[in-house]
Amino acid sequence: AAGVIQSPRHLIKEKRETATLKCYPIPRHDTVYWYQQGPGQDPQFLISFYEKMQSDKGSIPDRFSAQQFSDYHSELNMSSLELGDSALYFCASSLGFAGVTDTQYFGPGTRLTVL
């Protein structure tokens, strides 16, 4: 079965640079979520989209922005990177923001290292 695809899997950036992370949800899934997991930490919710509209917002820094496109893939844009942004970034997808099925399926993550 098709799973959530994230690219790139690994990314190394310098401080103050920008990064773009991409997420391709499971086919027919219309909702995408982004989470950040610091070393040894639990995943923290950043932002979510349903049908290309932002549906919820968590602890996402103002330096970050995200969007969902017409094909339902999503991109997380990160600017003015800081050392503390080094983390594993997960994308998850689900079918139906307000539907009965609320199970989120996670991608393998993008490991971002800021030097």
Added chain:
Amino acid sequence: GDSVTQMEGPVTLSEEAFLTINCTYTATGYPSLFWYVQYPGEGLQLLLKATKADDKGSNKGFEATYRKETTSFHLEKGSVQVSDSAVYFCALSDRTTGGGNKLTFGTGTQLKVEL
């Protein structure tokens, strides 16, 4: 706000031992409850879920029962294997309060199973 508390690790067991990982939650609404597992260097995999009181989720020998009266969702397995070594996250999502489907995670419990 919503929160999840799970027992601290690491938990070290011998193969074929009984496993219990405690998880309790606080939610203003009526949440769905999940257990996710994370193997070293990998993403989060859904292990099991329950969406209403007294529901029992089960998968791969793991079980957890949604206990509304004690606000708990403890994970159990009768006989662990070395291959079960991973980090286990308890999580909830609560759509009933209009907060969307974002997952709130516990801090994770590392399980190590030895021969």
